[in-house]
Each structure stands twice: as structure tokens, then as C-alpha cells.
Amino acid sequence: MPPNDADKQMDADQEERQALGRVAHALRHYRSGVEPEVARWERNLSLLSPQHRALVPRLPEKIAAARQCIYRNQLFINAMLSMFVEDGEEGLAPPHLAPASAAADEYEAAVGGTVAPHDLDKARYVLKNIARDWSEEGAAERAQSYGRILRELRRLFAGWPAGAAEPPSVLVPGAGLARLCLEVVDMGFQAQGNEFSYFMLLTSAYLLNGWTIHPWCHNSCNQLSTDDQLRGVQVPDVHPAALVPGPGLLSMSAGDFGEVYRQPEYAAAFDAVAACFFLDTAHNVLEYLEVIWHTLRPGGYLVSLGPLLYHWADARSYLGGEQLSVELSLEEVKAAALALGFRLVREEMVEAGFLANPRSMMQASTYRCAFWTLQKPGADAGPATAAGGQQESAPPL
Template sequence: MQGQPGNGSAEAGATPQPDQAALEREALGRVAHAVRHYRSGAGLEVARWQHNLNQLSEWHRAMVPQLAEKIAAARQCIYRNHLFLSAMLAMFEEDSGWAPPHLAPANAAADEYEDKVGAAVAPQDHDKVRYVLKNCARDWSAEGAAERAQSYGRITAELRRLFAGWPADAPQPPSVLVPGAGLARLCLEIVNMGFQAQGNEFSYFMLLASAYLLNGVERAEQWTIHPWCTASCNQPTVADQLRGVPIPDVYPAELVPAPGLLSMSAVGGRGDFAEVYASPEYAEAFDAVACCFFLDTAHNVLEYLEVIWHALRPGGYFVNLGPLLYHWADAHTYLEGEELSVELSLEEVKAAAAQVGFKLVRDEMVPAAFLCNERSMMQSSTYNCAFWTMQKVDRAAAATMAAGAAADQPAAK
């Protein structure tokens, strides 16, 4: 498919130094190692169920005779997930010829990582592999369509509205940057409208999965995964917990109407969004930036605002949908060392955007779910999201408009 992830460092104009390249290879190896050992990690959870079942009295075991069958079925679900993940990893070999240079050595790097640390996988990496499976269901299954409509659907409809007057004889369609592209479904939905889209992603977990989904699958519903099979709480039925989810719901290549419309700036450890797109080569490069559940991934959201302004052409649009969860806010509780985390209210973020040079042209709050298990007894992943469109203007003009808007507000009593 056109638009397979490319060499992020080349796109960013930076060549990794030897020490940096070694660190990146080790990071890639750690991720591929975790994917490779998904089955053993998930199996530990099922082994816990079995252990607890064995602790019950005969009378209590007789009350739930189906538990042994459920445990066996869960192991089969884990095995099917393992088959999908193994096929994904099999695509990444240094002599494969198709894989992006910084992803191609994934298997070799995993071998090196295992030689160094053994077979153990950090608990947080096991969690991230399960997170990939849930994201596959969100982005690439029919079951995830309703959730995608709440976020991707709103963003694509807004882009369609904003560029409805784009000249038919223009030399190229509108170009849209999608930071935090994840598994690239939003990118492909934008491309499917006839726009150009460039996705940007930092996580090797997401990069490996998106590269496979974009380039490795051969047909719709090629795989059936079981994203909730190890989630034992708040399940109405065993069938709900163990249900299979066919992916992808469409053959990804069918969403790309013409060559050259999709590209991926696959950073993969070579600097985050702000570092890459602050470079001179991306100055005024895009007609729009579309952020979905992305702004709060920043260490410093003010920097993100500045970089988005930098990457937009004059008059370009910044479309955003998401909460302000601030992913790094509690990093000090589980990481050694200090991690910068600037946590601002929505009001403060919008005021800062005006100072950066944005004019607010649409502003509302909308409900949107993220990785919500639609059959769970607990629906805790729906957010009241900020959904705005801002337009890049001269910084002085934006500040003047913001001051005027503030003056029009009724005085506090």
C-alpha cells in the first residue's frame, strides 16, 4: 500500500548518532520481545484463575462447573491472539525489502534483547501488548465503528466542511497532519475523502501494528482477535468476555483512492512530535492538523500548540478532539527521575492558543469514548471532550481578538 511507514529520522532530517541508534534498537527489541511473549504473559492471568479455582472447596467448585471450560476457552482465545501477533512480527526482517529501515530489524533486535535480559517481560509492556489488541478492535473492526464515529467521524466531517470550497483545479488536495496516529485509521479515513494525510506516531507498539495492518494483511476480516479475553471484571457473560472481533473490517488499501495520498512519519524513538515537526522543513507544510485524543500526551502542551502553529500554512486549521487526561501527570509515581508535566485547564489551553496565534472558530464539548468495551458492566472510558477548530492567524491579531473576547465577557460578581 502507498503510505507505509517510512524512516522517521530521514523525514525529520536527522541521522541517529551511534549511541542513539543502539538505544533505539534496544527499545525496538524490548517492544518486539514483549509482543513475542504475549502468550506467556496472558497465560499467567489465566493460570491465576486456575489457581484460585483450585483453592475452592468441592462444594463451591460444583456450583461453577463451567469455570474449567471457560479457562480452557480463554487459553484458546489467547492462542488466537498470539497467532495474529506472530504473523505481525514475521513481517519484520532486516532482509524483507518492504519494511521501514527502523522497523525491519524488530525480530533481530528482540533476539538481542532476550540474550541480554532473558525471557522476562515488564508488566507494563504486557499491558501495552493487550492495549494494541484493544486498539485493533477500536480502529479496525465493525464493533469499533460507533466509537470511531464519535471522534474520527466528527473530525472528518469538520475537515470536509472546512475545505468544501477547495478548488477542483488545485494542483493538490488539502494536506492534513495527524499526530499520534496510532493504528492509522483516522489517516486513512481522511485520505478516503481525497485529502493528503501524514500520520505521525512515536510508540513502537503502534508502529509495528500499523505497519502490518497497512501492508501485511491481504483481505478484510483476515484475523479474529479476542481483545477482552483476560479482562475478568464486569463481564455480563462468558461469551461477552471471550468474544471474537474480526479485523480489519475493511481492506485498508481500499480506503486509499490514489497513490501518494498517505504517508507516515514513523518517529519510533527518534524524537517526539514536537521535536520532529518543529524543524524548518515542516514550517507551513500543512493545510490542517487533526488531533484526536492527542494534546494531553504532551509533556508540555504549550510546546505542542507552538509546533502545530509552526506546521500550519497561514489560514490553516487546527482541529482537535479530546480530553485533558495529561498522560505524564503521575509519571513520578512509577518512573525514576523527573518527567516534565504541565497540566493546564481547558480555559488556560485555549487562552494560550490565542497567544500562540490561533483564532477560535468552533468550540463545543462532545461525548466520546476511548477503548470502551461496549459490553462491559462498567462504562468508564467516555469523556466530555473539547472539540474545537482554530485557524492560524497573525499572532498580534490573535492576541487582539482574544483580548476583545475577554472584554465582552460579563464581569464576575
């Protein structure tokens, strides 16, 4: 390639390496990052009068136990990061993630031990995601979202020919820790997950062995008991390999959803898109709708469940500078989808939790979600007959 293109590619590769190193660095410093919160509990305890301290004699023991939970979380994270060794044993880690530890060393050499607050929040968020996706405790929350999407896919593709050469193919954007992808495959479909966050990519690549994590130990509010706050969660609740009946049925792609799937090779590549708590992660939800249209075969479906939190709406407060964030009402999103050419198949408002602590006194992370199915029209408006047909003219990408 021309020198200037080669330079641009080198710059892009270095930028990706720095991003990977920043994430691995934040995970590496999880324990030291949350220590100030535990120190705050100790400081507040020390400010109590002797009479008040006598009323809560087990608080010092509770604080010490919380430190042990955080330590065990760090052991899990350290074991995870140890898998990512540049030029290590082939096959242990995906090649694009293998440099994580070396990149973290480079990042730390440049910035020291400092971790940005939003990166520390994401490290805690990873632990809660693990509990949601890969523990028995998360089963009820998964049923509210994943369960509905899986039942809808089963209904939509009930007529898929038993003798078809391949099962229906489903794209799962914002795949997180890949539980929904594996459940789709376990149901008899093909699935391809897409995820942008290195926090999720590193963790999902590692979650093959059994661990105990403590996702709620940092939260001192709305706890019914000390045991609830410090409880361990066993993960994973099922071995991921047990959900994949054969080779070639599951794949994962890393990168920005819009950039990856707007490419020509993904035109009319999937029979369905299963989007769970995903549409509002877009800078521009209209672009997401266009890209989803692009990836679907005629007759294919978008099955979506989630709120409209719009993750980039307040990003300027922690990233600095203005960040594109197109915040539309549900009515406006639906109207835009119909204008692009989608047909509304079903529409329902449902309650679904997201990273909620099931034993907390405050269930704040329950959303009233839009659960809807849109279809890209095809010759016979059905995936089985449309899969081999001609693609309709797609909206411009």
C-alpha cells in the same frame, strides 16, 4: 562528521534499536506475560468449596477457552513479527522497523524473558486499539471521535477549489494504527500520520491481512457472559488499500512529534492538523501548540478532540525518576492557544469513548471531550487563499 558526532549518532541508533527490541520482545512474550492472570483465576477456583464449585461448573471450561483466545492472539502477534526481518525481502517491512526481530533477540539475550509490566499492558492495549480502529465493533466509537473530526474537516474545506493542483494536506499526529489517516485520504484529502510508539508502528505496518483477535479475553470483570469475554473480533473491517484512491496521498512519519515537526522543512507545510486524543500525550502541551502553529499554513486549522488525561502525570511510578508533565486545565490550554495567535472557530464538549468494551457492564472509558477548531490567521482567513501566501511570524520553537 567529526568523530564525536559520529559516536553520538551511533549511540542514538543503538538506543533506538534497543527501544525497538524491547517492544518486539514484549509482544513476543505477550502470552507468557498474561498467563499469571489466568493462573490466578485457576487458583481462586481451587480455593472454592466443592459446593461453590458445583454452582459454577463451566468455570474450568471458560478458563481453558480464555487460554485458547490468548494463544490465538499470540499467533497473530507472531505472524506480525515474522514480517520484520533484517536483510529480508525488500519492501515487506519499512526499513526502520525491519530490524525488530533481530533487535528482540539482542534484547532478550541481555535481559532474559522478563517483560516490564507497563510493556505488557501496552501489548494488551495494542489488541484493543486494533479492535477500535479496524473492526466493525469499533465503528460506533470511531464515529464519536474520528467521525466528528472528519465532518469538521469537510465543512472547513468545502470551498477548496475543485481545480486546485493538490487537495488540502492534513497532518495527523498520534496516528496510532492509521485509521483516521486513511479516512482523511478516503475523503479526498492528503494525509501524513505521525506516530512515536513502536507498538503502534509495528502493528499498523502489518495490518493488511484478515485476522481474528480476542481483545477482551484478559478482562474477567463486568462481563455479561462468557461469550462476550471470549468473543473474537475480525480485523481489518475494510482493506486499508481500498481507502487510498491514488499514489502520493498518504504518508507516515515515525518519531517524536515535537522533534520531527519543529524542523524548518515542516514550516507552513499543512492546511490542517487533525488531533484525536492527542494533546494530552505531551510532556508539555504548550510545546505541542507551538509546533502545530509552526506546521500550519496561514489560514490553516487545528481540529482537536480529546480529554486532558495527561499521560505523563504518573509516569514516575513505572519509569522511575521525575518526568516532565505540564498539566493545565482546558481553560488554561485555550488561553495559551489564543495567546500564541490562534483564533477560536468552534468549541463544544462531546462524549467519546476510547478503547471501551461495548458489551461490558461498565462503560468507564467514555470521556467528556473538548472538541474545538482553532485557526491560524491568514491574509483572508481561508485555506484556499492562504496556501500560496506568506507565512506569518510564528511563535518561537
